[in-house]
Amino acid sequence: MDKLVIHGGRRISGTVAASGSKNSSLPIIAATLLAGKGTFTLHRIPELHDIATFTQLLQHLGVETTFTNNTLKVSTENVQSILAPYELVKKMRASIYVLGPLLARFGEAKVSLPGGCAFGPRPIDLHLMAMEKLGAEIRIETGFITASVKGRKLHGAHIDFPVSSVGATGNALMAAVLAKGVTTISNAAAEPEIETLCHFLSAMGADIKGTGTTELVIEGVETLQAIEFTNVFDRIEAATLLAAAAITGGSITLNGVEPSQLKAVLKKFVHAGCLISTENSSVTLKSPEQLLPTDVTAKPYPSFPTDMQAQWIALMTQASGKSLITDKVYHERFNHIPELNRLGAHIEIKNNQAVVHGPRKLSGTTVMSTDLRASASLVLAGLVAEGVTEVLRVYHLDRGYEKIEMKLNALGAKISREKYKEFS
């Protein structure tokens, strides 16, 4: 396995380009299944484990793909299977994204149940509810979701999500674009990744109204075509890089971003004492002498993202006082806290709220990644810790951060990747 060895105490400063978004790449790649012919050319797709897993899943279905220099070419003409097997789904929950497109195009799908997750229960009931509303019959048996549609064609419906769900909204959208009639989705997720999916589907020929809002109206069309498309930036990677500069007292300019999508996060950086300036497609952050304590509550977009909560906790270990961090999306997403405390942080969990007591001098030790964003928080802590921090199980980080140590090293960090063996 790989670990990252971080020599802490160095400033992160300079200019860096944001990578393409992982969480918008996945539904876009899934949506290619909706087209019966032609080849898609998708630019700015990040080179990440999750993308590799997802393209592997599509290849398993019979899809042809090639990936060079962040451009993914996809041809979905010869799909031969509608089965997403356990071996691939268990690696990545987002595999459930094939359910909607397969049902819409073929009238049937069989997808392994995704199973548990490192930071609490992550049900898929809303995905299934949406498919049923659109006319699918769903059976759960032998660990699989087996879905089929009478007459092979979904029909329009009114879907009202009781909880805002990115994945369920994406799946419902991808199913509805080829359904017969009109579908309305209320309380749809309005995350930029869903907005991007709407733009992508519309460019393919779908009829979607309300893009970027929580009320979507979709009029089904007969066919969709293959297109060329450029993905958006990764707002979580971008925010993490800003935090890397802020936690080390550095200054950073991020290029290739859309500042409006970072609004909630930038507001918190300002509250923490950072100077922020934005241009059309860049953000610059200058750190203060001393970070100020700043509470955050993670909620659906446009609020502060749950995927940045762990990194914010790491940042607040260096602020002058007490910060309260709450996660309203995943109430128990706090696996990173014991590991941050092993580095010298003082963080308590009280009533599902993290109480971060700063500033604390962190000192390097060996810590374990437990999930993607938890790993990012450990890397941030390692950057400011005295001495050497070793972050084990880096495969979690590799799921979502493109060339992270290269990017950070170019900005002044000293991080190496080394192999190690885990005792079992």
Ligand code: UD1
């Ligand atoms: C996506 C992101 C993930 C992010 C999350 C919340 C991808 C690949 N992943 O995950 O990084 O942390 O959004 O912004 O884009 N829920 C249900 N039933 C369901 C589905 C969800 O109750 O059927 C609940 C979840 O438990 C959670 C909330 O809805 O509390 C939001 O989850 P959701 O937006 O669906 O997360 P994902 O799409 O899985």
